[in-house]
Amino acid sequence: MSVQSVVLAADIPFPPSVEDFFPPSILPWDAQNNYWFTKITFLLWATVAILIVFFLVANRKPQLVPTRRQWLAESIYGFVRNNISVEMIGPRGVRFAPYLTTLFCFILLMNLWGIVPFVQISPNSHIAFPAILAVISYVMFIYVGIRKHGFWKYLKVALIPPAPWFILPMLIFIEIFSNFIVRPFALAVRLFANMFAGHMLLLVFTLGGFAMINANLFFIPFSLLSWVMTIALTFLEFLVIVLQAYVFTVLTASYVQGALADGH
Amino acid sequence: MVDLAAVGGSTAAIGYGLAAIGPGIGVGLVFSAYIQSTARQPESSRLTLPYVWIGFAVIEALALLGIAFGFIWQGTSF
Numbered sequence: 001m002s003v004q005s006v007v008l009a010a011d012i013p014f015p016p017s018v019e020d021f022f023p024p025s026i027l028p029w030d031a032q033n034n035y036w037f038t039k040i041t042f043l044l045w046a047t048v049a050i051l052i053v054f055f056l057v058a059n060r061k062p063q064l065v066p067t068r069r070q071w072l073a074e075s076i077y078g079f080v081r082n083n084i085s086v087e088m089i090g091p092r093g094v095r096f097a098p099y100l101t102t103l104f105c106f107i108l109l110m111n112l113w114g115i116v117p118f119v120q121i122s123p124n125s126h127i128a129f130p131a132i133l134a135v136i137s138y139v140m141f142i143y144v145g146i147r148k149h150g151f152w153k154y155l156k157v158a159l160i161p162p163a164p165w166f167i168l169p170m171l172i173f174i175e176i177f178s179n180f181i182v183r184p185f186a187l188a189v190r191l192f193a194n195m196f197a198g199h200m201l202l203l204v205f206t207l208g209g210f211a212m213i214n215a216n217l218f219f220i221p222f223s224l225l226s227w228v229m230t231i232a233l234t235f236l237e238f239l240v241i242v243l244q245a246y247v248f249t250v251l252t253a254s255y256v257q258g259a260l261a262d263g264h
Numbered sequence: 265m266v267d268l269a270a271v272g273g274s275t276a277a278i279g280y281g282l283a284a285i286g287p288g289i290g291v292g293l294v295f296s297a298y299i300q301s302t303a304r305q306p307e308s309s310r311l312t313l314p315y316v317w318i319g320f321a322v323i324e325a326l327a328l329l330g331i332a333f334g335f336i337w338q339g340t341s342f
Binding site for chain 1: 314317320321322325328329332
């Protein structure tokens, strides 16, 4: 541990707070309250650009024996199509595969910024991005259900489980609550809170190391341990990142499947 | 009266600790059920895996709500 970084560490506030999720504005420099172009915005546009360019380049000249890029793009699409769309929705699910693949790749890449060195914040740790994604899924499964069954029939399929009539009033209330209120909310909060908690966890262990050195130079072994923990947690975060992208996509597919099901 | 000892900080941390008990047990149950079913019938492992992740995600949402609400309510002291 060099002397300089100890000095630098002196002004690192220890308990990380929500403020740490709002990096300073990039474009109007020194405009603290003008957040129209920040690291978060930049990462969002970078994600979109990378995805578009990657899939365009990978499939520009498709070959029978795929090149490495084409193989990667095709196996991502094949994974989502076979293991998520078809497995969850059934043979009809193939037409949802493009959207689900986009969703999966977008969430995966957005989350991945959380552990890329020197970037290390995921745009998904702001509730706005997961919320919009959840709204898209919400509108989509309701639209698909209404188009399949018609409005009243869809409400009947979605809300009236096969149960004795005297328990229905309570069940319908529970189904409305769980299908139309909790679903989009849980979808958004799950992704957001995972990324938020992950970033917070890494911050606690990274800044905690500095805080312990600042408190007492004899704590250096503990701060080294804390930074080793940061590295270990980064690998854990990678697992969480992939899992959350998968879970968001699988849940969207399962809601679509529920909307397409032929009654109970 | 003079305070001889005091504890500072947010009680939201205690609240989150309590809130994580339930989801912890729940997630444990999900994976124990998956391991048991796979041990009894190894061919079913791929079939049940999506449901494992769905169940895991639904249960884990409770713990994550705890994190989010812990931050939302940490400012209110009563």
